[in-house]
Amino acid sequence: MKTLAELVKSATGTTPLDCYQCGRCSAGCTQNVTEGMDMGPVRIMRLIQMEEAFKDQPETAAEYCDRVLTSDTIWMCASCQTCTQRCPQGIDIAGTMDVMRQTAIQRGKAAKSRRVYDIVSAHKAFINCIRRTGKNDEVALVGEYKMRTGNFLSDMNMAPQMMLKGKMSPFGAIGSALSLLKSGPADNVKHVFEAAEALRKEEEEQ
């Protein structure tokens, strides 16, 4: 199994091993400075380095790896790119968070908290929308998100106002709801999912 640092290197071309812990990423992190994270990005960078440093001691390495993959932090990252922009070592820190999220899902390590569950559900619902129609249908997205999370009442208060403002049509909403019954991928988007599969395989072989 590849180390986290190796995965980041192949996805972003940069490596967390270059991090010298200046803390600029944590100091400017949107979520960290407003207390939305359990640990700042600079600690994620350190943990990735520790996994690499203990590569010869698999148990210890796995512990460091798990601390990253099971953290709330990787899911609370807003992908605002401030850390990547400011890193004096040019590390793609926001890109690193992408790799951590994807790896957490692939290895079944994503945090079990309610907050993380909701965020992961929204991402999965979004990708399923694309699979069904090739586009993000906002009503279908909200519908699937509600089914996955049981948050049936959230945002229902906005729907009437959105219809009044012409942001949503009742007939469109019915069509969108019906699209949830389709299974995908739809014809217009099949080639993209096939291409993604080819890219994923190629990356795995490298």
Place this chain on the structure above:
Amino acid sequence: MSATFAYYPGCSLQGTEKEYNTSLQLVAKALDHKLEEIPNWLCCGATSAHSINHALATALAGDTLAKAQDAGHSKILAPCAMCYSRLATTLHQIKSDPDKAASLEKALKREKGGLAEMRALSMLDWARELSDAEIQAPIKKKFKGLKIACYYGCLLVRPQKVTGVENAEIPQDMERVVRLLGAEPVSWTMATACCGASFSLSDKPSVFRLGRRVIESARKAGADAIIVACPMCHTNLDMRQTEFQAADERIPAIFITQLMGLAYGFSPKELGLEGNFVNTDAITAALAATEEG
């Protein structure tokens, strides 16, 4: 100067944020810009694809680049900051690594190559290509005494190696446009802060905390309104604002194309201003005051 672009409106501009599309179409026409919609375009995958399925994110962006290329274009205008960022990020990756370009083209079963030669333009790039005289030519009425907070958010400016902006911390592209329309840009601290829009559905506490930070900063700087160039920012700073700000502490947020459109003589109705949740009278009133000017 007349110009033609491949146009990638993106999902939001066909759904809840359609007034961004409507106002951009009107303004582009006034500027003699032709927007040719990319045939059969697909979603960019947004935050979700790049968060949990990197290969899908790359393939979706590659598909859009390929369709624009096949339609004979080299420049793609993407008014949505998210769509723009996905295209620009993928272009940055395949430009800096020919192997990645080759794998993407192979995965999409394309023989002709050249995907890395395409260019994605954000609304900032688009505005930058317009001279002062070009922006001012269609003006029918100028604004007077209107203070605007120009909100860039994240993806129009960051990361700089992808967006190519001159200054990612204190960009001034929208300020230039605002001044040319007769309005006055304010100096404020949250112009490039994140509004938390990617959590709009999944984590309300983040949205409220981060959205509020932006609104409060604009109010403190004395702004009458905020302008944006991203549909997610708009949803957050307009519709969501009604959930996190008290009624007497709200400030309208409109698209840069709506502000331009008002000065170019289009009506608030044509520009879709009635779609706003927060009242926009402060903006239109500043225009009416200079009917003759």
